[in-house]
Amino acid sequence: MDLITFGVQLLNAVQYGTVLxxxxxxxxxxxxxxxxxNLAHGAFYMxxxxxxxxxxxxxGSFALAMLGGVTIAFIAGMLLETMFVRLLxxxxxxAQVLLSFGLILVIxxxxxxxxxxxxxxxxxxxxxxxxIQLTDNLSYSVYRLAICIFCLCVAVAIxxxxxxxxxxxxxxxxxxxxxxxxxxxxxxxxxxxxxxxVGIALAALGGIVIAPISTVFPGMGDGMLILxxxxxxxxxxxxxxxxxxxxxLIGLTDTFGKVxxxxxxxxxxxxLMAAVLIWRPSGILGRPNA
Amino acid sequence: MAIDDFMRPLSRRGLxxxxxxxxxxxxxxxxxxxxxxxxxxxxxxxxxxYTGTFAKLGQFIDDGFRLYVEQKGGKLGGREIAFVQVDDxxxxxxxxxxxxxxxxxxxxxxxxxxxxxxxxxxxxxVARDTKTLLIIPNAGANDATGPAxxxxxxxxxxxxxxxxxxxxxxxxxxxxxxxxxxxWRYTAGAEMVGAFAENFTKNGGKVLADxxxxxxxxxxxxxITQIATLKPDAVFSFFAGGGAVKFVKDYAxxxxxxxxxxxxxxxxxxxxxxxxxxxxxGIKTTLHYADNLDNPANLAFLKxxxxxxxxxxxxxxxQGYDAAALLDIGLTAVxxxxxxxxxxxxxxxxxxxxxxxxxxSFNKAHNPxxxxxxxxxxxxRNELVSIAQANVDDPARGCKIS
Numbered sequence: 001m002d003l004i005t006f007g008v009q010l011l012n013a014v015q016y017g018t019v020l021x022x023x024x025x026x027x028x029x030x031x032x033x034x035x036x037x038n039l040a041h042g043a044f045y046m047x048x049x050x051x052x053x054x055x056x057x058x059x060g061s062f063a064l065a066m067l068g069g070v071t072i073a074f075i076a077g078m079l080l081e082t083m084f085v086r087l088l089x090x091x092x093x094x095a096q097v098l099l100s101f102g103l104i105l106v107i108x109x110x111x112x113x114x115x116x117x118x119x120x121x122x123x124x125x126x127x128x129x130x131x132i133q134l135t136d137n138l139s140y141s142v143y144r145l146a147i148c149i150f151c152l153c154v155a156v157a158i159x160x161x162x163x164x165x166x167x168x169x170x171x172x173x174x175x176x177x178x179x180x181x182x183x184x185x186x187x188x189x190x191x192x193x194x195x196x197x198v199g200i201a202l203a204a205l206g207g208i209v210i211a212p213i214s215t216v217f218p219g220m221g222d223g224m225l226i227l228x229x230x231x232x233x234x235x236x237x238x239x240x241x242x243x244x245x246x247x248x249l250i251g252l253t254d255t256f257g258k259v260x261x262x263x264x265x266x267x268x269x270x271x272l273m274a275a276v277l278i279w280r281p282s283g284i285l286g287r288p289n290a
Numbered sequence: 291m292a293i294d295d296f297m298r299p300l301s302r303r304g305l306x307x308x309x310x311x312x313x314x315x316x317x318x319x320x321x322x323x324x325x326x327x328x329x330x331x332x333x334x335x336x337x338x339x340y341t342g343t344f345a346k347l348g349q350f351i352d353d354g355f356r357l358y359v360e361q362k363g364g365k366l367g368g369r370e371i372a373f374v375q376v377d378d379x380x381x382x383x384x385x386x387x388x389x390x391x392x393x394x395x396x397x398x399x400x401x402x403x404x405x406x407x408x409x410x411x412x413x414x415x416v417a418r419d420t421k422t423l424l425i426i427p428n429a430g431a432n433d434a435t436g437p438a439x440x441x442x443x444x445x446x447x448x449x450x451x452x453x454x455x456x457x458x459x460x461x462x463x464x465x466x467x468x469x470x471x472x473x474w475r476y477t478a479g480a481e482m483v484g485a486f487a488e489n490f491t492k493n494g495g496k497v498l499a500d501x502x503x504x505x506x507x508x509x510x511x512x513x514i515t516q517i518a519t520l521k522p523d524a525v526f527s528f529f530a531g532g533g534a535v536k537f538v539k540d541y542a543x544x545x546x547x548x549x550x551x552x553x554x555x556x557x558x559x560x561x562x563x564x565x566x567x568x569x570x571x572g573i574k575t576t577l578h579y580a581d582n583l584d585n586p587a588n589l590a591f592l593k594x595x596x597x598x599x600x601x602x603x604x605x606x607x608x609q610g611y612d613a614a615a616l617l618d619i620g621l622t623a624v625x626x627x628x629x630x631x632x633x634x635x636x637x638x639x640x641x642x643x644x645x646x647x648x649x650x651s652f653n654k655a656h657n658p659x660x661x662x663x664x665x666x667x668x669x670x671r672n673e674l675v676s677i678a679q680a681n682v683d684d685p686a687r688g689c690k691i692s
Contacts, residue, residue, distance in 0.1 A: 005519045012511045117345045119532045121539065121565040131545050138518045139545035144511075214508060215539065215565060217532035219343065223507070258503065258512040266475075266504035 004135055009255055015144050017251025018151030019210055023224055024231035024243045025158060026202030032238025033175045033195050036088050037096045040103035042225025044200050048073060048207025049216040050111055053120045062125040066208050073204030077197030085196055086189075108218070117218055124212035147209050154205070155244055162240060171195060175238065227269075234273050236286025245284050331372035332621070332628060335398030337388060337413065338427075340377040343531055344405040347561065347606045348377075351427045353599050354610030355402060358618070361594065366614065367621025369628070374398055378409050385412035393422050399628055400425065402613050405606075407431035407478055414438050423635075427613040428606065432481050435657035437688035441635055444656040446612040448578050449684040450481035454555045456662045456679035457526065457576045458489025461553060466523040468496040469553075472513060472537075473528040475502035482528040482555045490526075498522050508536045514544045525550055530557040535565045542569035559667050560605055570667045578658070579605040579647045580665045580674035588646035608646045615643050655686035 027041045048069055055065035080103070088096045123129070124143040131139040162168040170191055173181040182188060206224070214220070231250055235242025250269050257268035276284060336355070338348035352375075359371050374396045376388050385408070392398045393416060400423045404410050410429030417424035417440065424443045426434060430450040434443070461469065471487065473479035479502065487497050498520050501513045517525060525546075529537045534557065541547055547569070556577020559570055581604075591611060595603035616638055623637030624630040643650040648661045664678040 002519075005515060008515050009512060012515060016509060016511070117341075117343075119535050119562065119565050121535060121567060123567075131543060133545070137521060137546075137549045138515070141543040143543070213536075213540065213543070215532055215535040217343070217535075220532070254509070255512040259516055262502060266507075 004138065008134065008138060008140060009259060011140065011145075011148070013251040013255035014248070015148045015251075016255060017248040018148055018155070019206055020224075020227060020231055020250060021155060021244050021247035022151050022209070023203050023206035024228040024235075024247055025155070025240050026199035026206075027228045028232040028235075028238055028240060028243045029202070030196055030199035031232070032240075033171055034085070034089065034192055036085060036196075037093055037100065038085075038199070039097060039100040039225065040107060041100075041199070041203050041228060042221030042223075043104045043107040044073060044076075044203040044221070045207040045224050046216075046218070046221035047107060047111060048204030049122075049211040049214070049220060050115045050120075050207075051204065052208040052211040053122050053216045054115065056122050062123070062212070065122075066205075069208045070201050070205050074197045074201040077200030078193055080200070081193045081196040086192065089192070111218065120216040122211040122216060141213070143212055147213075150209065154202075158240060230269060230273055232283075234276055234283060236283030239283070239285045239287075242283055242285035331370040332366070332400065332626075333372050333374060333396070333398045334617075335374050335376065335392035335396060335401040335403075337376045337378050337392060337401055337403030337409075339380045339405050340375070342380050344380050347405045347428065350601075350604060350606035351402075351405070351610035351613075353601075354595070354603070354607035354612075355427070355614045356610075357595055357598050357607075358611045358614035360598070362618065365626075366618040367624070367626045369621050369626030376403075378404050378406070380404075380406040380409060382406065382408035382412055385409040386416060389413045389416040393420050399423065400617060402427055402610075404429060407434075410434055411438065414440075414443060417443055425613045425616060427609040430481070431477060432684075432687075435653075435655040435684060435686055435689065437690075439655040439686065439689035439691055441639075441656075441691060444616060444638060444652065445658060446616055446650075447609045447658070448660070449657050450478055451485040452657070452660075452682050452684045453485075453557075453577055453662065454482045454526075454528070455485040455489050456664075456682060457553060457555075458486050458491075458495070459493050460574075460576065460664055460678050461524060461526070462490055462493035462495045466495060468498050468522050469524050469526050470499045470501060470517050470520055470522040471497055471526045472501040472503075472510075472517070474505040474507075474533065476505040478530075479505070479528055483526070486526050486555075506533055508533050510537050510540050511544075514540055514546065517550065518544065518546060522550060525552050527552065527554040527558060529554075531562065534558045534562045538562075538566045538573065539569045547572065556605070556665065556672070559665075559672055563667060563670055563672065567670075570670075573667045574675070575665055575667075575672070576662050576678045577605065577665065577672075578660045578662055579608060580663045581671045582673050583647065583663070584674075585646070585648060587644050591646040603646075605647070612643060612645050612647075612650060615645070616641055619643070649681070653683050653686060654691050655684070655689040656691075657684040657686060659683045 023045055030036055030038050051069035051072060052065050055068045056062050059065060084099060088099060128143045128146050131141045133139045170186055174188060174191055231246040232243055235246030253269050253272050257265040336352055338352055339345055340348050376392055378385060378388055392401055402425045403413055405428045407429040410426055411431055413424060414434050421442055426445040428447045430448050432449050432451050435445050435449055471483045473483045541552055552573045554575045556575045558575050559573055563570055592603045595607055619641045620634040620638040624634045639652055641652060651659045653659055659681050661680050662678045662682045664675045665672040666675050
């Protein structure tokens with residue numbers, strides 16, 4: 001394999017990893033801060049993709065679709081938190097799994113009612129739709145490059161918000177020691193609602209950016225949900241930095257696994273997960289007692 | 291219908307007359323069935339995916355079948371047809387139960403199904419055990435008309451082997467020396483790619499690499515980069531549904547469609563072509579149907595299907611339509627007497643159908659003998675290029691019927 005091909009495969013791995021990070025970071029935020037296992041996370045990823053399809057059709061602009069899709073997901077997240085998810089705080093995981101599984105069924109029915117069962121294609125914005133010629137027969141889609149850059153920006157933004165802002169401080173305080181933070185006068189009702197809504201919006205955003213290269217189909221969230229769980233277990237539950245490391249590792253393993261060990265590629269990421277968990281049972285960046 | 295129609299309370303008179311009617315029917319029941327056994331409707335069990343990934347395919351098969359029955363005035367071979375429907379959801383784990391329910395509790399005389407090969411193989415097993423007449427209107431698993439063949443099992447679609455074998459020669463004849471194949475790593479993928487490779491290597495071609503991804507994964511980017519570095523003369527692929535849409539778009543986005551021509555099984559562009567858009571232009575595939583087949587049967591079929599459903603008929607609708615035509619031939623041969631089973635099965639086995647897809651007959655394993663067409667995607671349609679191979683007969687390896 002020559003250097004350029006290797007570079008392109010590396011790019012493939014990073015692109016795959018960054019989208020995975022987007023979705024997994026939402027999942028790990030909700031779990032790390034609210035303590036809620038949200039199995040419906042993948043369903044919101046799918047819903048994001050369908051919203052991208054529908055809004056591009058209606059508005060004719062992918063950028064507007066992106067904005068609209070994220071906004072709708074955010075509002076849906078706020079409503080869901082107010083109506084259902086708040087009942088789950090402090091409950092055992094079985095209740096959380098049951099409720100979020102119910103949500104999957106409901107979201108899937110809603111999707112069926114609104115958008116039907118068909119496979120849809122979404123066009124990327126015109127100025128991102130070309131490809132860059134690398135060698136005479138190797139080119140790379142501009143949109144995939146744009147996804148890489150966009151997702152990296154979102155990742156940096158998440159880190160900055162969590163580590164540098166007052167909101168981030170409150171969120172961290174809530175995750176570390178909720179009782180103490182409450183004594184200091186922080187109103188967690190509202191914080192919880194925003195955190196959940198942001199988590200859902202991140203899942204939908206993942207679905208929106210992937211729509212133009214993946215097509216939109218029922219059940220597209222299932223595989224993504226499983227991968228997201230692998231990412232956060234690998235990186236350390238509740239750690240956003242861990243999700244970044246985990247997502248990148250999975251991107252690399254999957255891409256180079258397919259190239260060098262095609263027959264074993266489907267199990268390689270699970271082998272990786274097992275190996276990491278033997279070495280660090282709480283994940284790469286997880287706290288041992290978390 | 292207004293909501294009142296549902297809400298209106300039942301009047302006492304209505305209740306009484308209803309009860310009287312029901313009582314009469316119940317009393318007359320035994321006599322009726324004894325006197326008119328021959329004329330009781332034949333029960334056709336439709337076991338198809340009405341929900342899930344293959345829902346659209348199942349609906350088209352169902353519509354096609356019912357269209358034929360309607361055209362015959364609701365009767366096949368003079369016998370009234372009644373339907374009972376089961377949604378198989380393309381779930382192999384529930385297939386045996388669903389099939390047993392149709393055969394056992396619903397007492398279906400004939401079962402028509404299904405799309406998913408795994409589900410179909412479970413249905414084949416039950417049909418063999420219970421001797422129920424089964425007509426498969428889509429699933430292509432080679433085994434169904436191979437080792438698992440039986441006198442009471444027919445297929446009106448294709449075998450996986452059949453749909454891609456002719457492509458081996460087509461590509462070799464086009465001067466293509468070496469190819470890369472790419473597919474999902476499951477039975478249909480292996481059977482379709484295998485049949486293509488069998489004929490391609492026989493005609494002097496070479497397969498550089500056989501790339502696969504686990505079913506139903508859709509992240510192909512790494513393998514597409516791999517294809518670019520291997521630089522084959524062409525690529526042969528099999529994907530279907532959402533996976534096919536994504537593969538074709540990824541292939542075009544990587545710019546490969548300009549340098550390495552893409553070939554495939556017909557399912558790559560059938561039912562997916564609209565979502566693929568311009569990315570599908572120029573893809574050549576083989577299948578037992580093409581959108582613009584210019585024969586009278588196809589033109590009449592497309593017109594009638596459009597009139598009934600408002601949709602454009604496709605290969606799935608044709609396969610359902612032909613399933614009804616095949617049953618019609620069997621029932622006509624025995625004057626609607628379903629008990630004259632051997633005579634009916636013999637007539638079905640010898641059937642020659644003027645199908646919308648062209649001439650259709652059956653081999654000893656009850657797999658179709660049919661033309662396989664070479665099609666090319668032009669202007670969002672799978673347009674006919676030529677007959678890749680006429681009257682293709684599946685070898686039915688392992689079938690013990692003689």
